[in-house]
Amino acid sequence: MNVLPLSRRRGAGAVAAAAAALLLAGCAVYPAGPYYGDVVAVAPPPVRIEAVGVAPFPGAIWINGYWGWRGGGHYWVPGRWDRPRPGYHWSPHRWDRRGPGWRERPGRWDRD
Template sequence: MRTKLLLVALTAAAALSGCVVAPAGRPYYGGPVYSEPVMVAPPPPRVEYVGPPPVVGQVWIGGFWNWTGQRHDWVPGHWENPRPGYTWTPHRWERAGDGWRHAGGHWEEDRGRGERRDWR
C-alpha cells in the first residue's frame, strides 16, 4: 500500500513539473506613456535571449525602457499572437529638445505596403 501511494505521488509530481502558471489577460506594455519630455536619457536596450515561441506562429515583441516618473524600468519582451493585416512598431525613445519622449509600441495596419517586419 505504501509503495502504491508513493508511486501515485511521484507520478503526480512528474506530471505537474511541466506545468507553468502565467497570468491571464493582455501582456504588460509598461504602463502609461508620459507625454511630457523626460530629462533623463534612457539606458541602452538590454540584450534579450529569445528562445523558440511557445506557440508556433507567435511573434516576439521586444522589451523596452519605460519611464516610471522617477526612473527608467525595463519591461521585458514577450511572445504574442500576430494580428493579420498589421505589423508591430516597437517602442522607441526620441530626442525632444533637451529631453526625451517615449513613443509606445503598437500594432500598425498594413496599408498595402506588402512588407513584413519581424522585430527582434
C-alpha cells in the same frame, strides 16, 4: 398654471440622469497623438539583450523589451511573445529626442 407634482418631477430627473449615464458609459478618452507622458531629461539606457528562446506556439512573434519611465526613473519591461494580427505589423516602443529631453512612444500594432 399647470405644475407637475413633485414626485413626477423627480421621476423625470431620474430618467434623464439614467439616460445621461448610459450615453457616457460608451465614451472613451484617448491620448492625443502617439506619445504619452512628459518629456524627460534622462536618456534611456542602452537596450538590454534578452534571451528569446523557443516560440510557445506556431507563428508566434517576439516583441522586444523596452525601457519605460515611472517615478523619476527608467525601468525595464521584458519582451514577450504575441500572436500576429492579420493586416497589421508591430511598431516597436521607442524614445524620441525632444529638444533637451526625451519622449516615450509606446509600441503598437499599425495597419499594413
